[in-house]
Amino acid sequence: MRPRTSRLRSFLPLLGAAVLFSGCGAGGLVTKGDKQAGMKIFQQKCAGCHTLAAAGASGTIGPNLDDSFAQARVDGYKESAIADIVAGQIREPGQYATGTAPELLTANMPANLVRGQELNDVAEFVAANAGAQGFSEATAVTSLDGKTIFKAKCGGCHTLADAGTTGTTGPNLDQLKPPFARVQKQVINGGVIMPAFKGILTDAQIRAVAQYVSSHAGKK
Ligand code: HEC
Ligand code: HEC
Structure with a gap:
């Protein structure tokens, strides 16, 4: 590819x-x-x-x-x-x-x-x-499946048991349990360290990953 x-x-x-x-x-x-x-x-x-x-x-x-x-x-x-x-x-x-x-x-x-x-x-x-372990997939993601997007784009920095990721650069999402709107806002705008994903993920992908995180964090 x-x-x-x-x-x-x-x-x-x-x-x-x-x-x-x-x-x-x-x-x-x-x-x-x-x-x-x-x-x-x-x-x-x-x-x-x-x-x-x-x-x-x-x-x-x-x-x-x-x-x-x-x-x-x-x-x-x-x-x-x-x-x-x-x-x-x-x-x-x-x-x-x-x-x-x-x-x-x-x-x-x-x-x-x-x-x-x-x-x-x-x-x-x-x-x-670059090439450091912990960053899962580096390629562009086209999927609309929230879990797939999460594993590719977020898991390197965040722990979320449902996705099997153990990143520690950002907060542990199982502990934070952020609601949909909070995840969506953060993914669009990024933070001090976290990259902004607007333009990198489509609006539909951002909604999908926010929906996935808000409904699975802390549930496993
Ligand atoms: C216009 C597109 C373009 C931009 C902007 C650009 N690069 Fe590149 N970069 C390339 C291309 C094409 C190559 C491969 C050819 C070469 O080695 O020069 C490359 C090669 C590299 C390599 C070597 C990778 C390898 O496998 O050999 C590094 C490291 C790199 N770029 C870092 C950067 C960094 C850091 C920036 C920002 C400051 C940057 N590039 C901006 C197009 C770009
Ligand atoms: C390069 C590491 C990195 C990546 C990649 C990353 N994050 Fe973050 N994330 C952070 C850090 C660090 C913070 C803490 C705030 C800050 O400094 O950016 C954070 C904070 C958060 C928060 C908490 C926001 C709040 O209101 O407290 C959520 C939710 C979040 N990230 C979700 C995601 C999702 C979903 C993705 C993938 C689309 C993602 N993150 C990708 C590093 C990252």
Whole structure:
């Protein structure tokens, strides 16, 4: 279903090697990023092209970043190393042939979408979350089934026994037992850390997931 992603995944070792062997040359190492600010920046500047579960992002022009970095995590890359790879990519993205054929990119990633502190913020946010365990499905969800939507988009951050999810970034919904309107409002607008899902999920999907949470939280 994502042939382009698997082709691009092979770029990662190249990027990694380039960063490792160029030492702290070009732009310096990433330090002192603010991950919460980084998520907002990601949603504004990167989400249109990339899928990343932690940001609620499902863009498909560039590679799925959960897929890109899942292997690096398995391979034991440190978070700081991944942050440097992401920063390197932002400074010097590859430029490849584009077109409509399936093996070509639709568009290239522009260089220097963010700089300075913003670059650190977004690189650390991606490094802390891309491919991290606990985020279930990263792909776009088309289902109208509340439980399916919940498992794909919410379970990585929230515990809900009925869905079998154990995320701890956000409140335990079995304990909170939020009514429909409260869930719906939160999903539309997001919170300080929680991404806003308006535009990512359809209105009908938001109603479905809110209905599902309000009728199943604390019931199992
Ligand atoms: C216009 C679409 C577009 C935007 C916006 C964009 N990217 Fe990309 N990105 C791509 C494409 C296409 C690639 C694959 C080609 C390449 O490696 O340069 C890519 C590759 C990457 C990779 C390497 C992944 C791999 O598997 O090799 C990372 C990391 C990345 N982008 C992060 C970001 C971040 C962070 C932002 C926001 C600051 C961002 N991108 C914004 C299109 C985009
Ligand atoms: C990246 C992690 C993350 C994801 C993904 C996420 N949440 Fe949250 N959620 C949070 C956090 C953190 C809070 C606490 C408020 C805040 O800081 O955003 C929260 C709060 C809530 C609340 C309580 C709101 C209140 O009134 O107190 C509900 C209900 C909720 N989330 C439902 C959902 C649903 C449904 C989804 C999926 C569509 C979802 N969340 C996806 C992290 C997340």
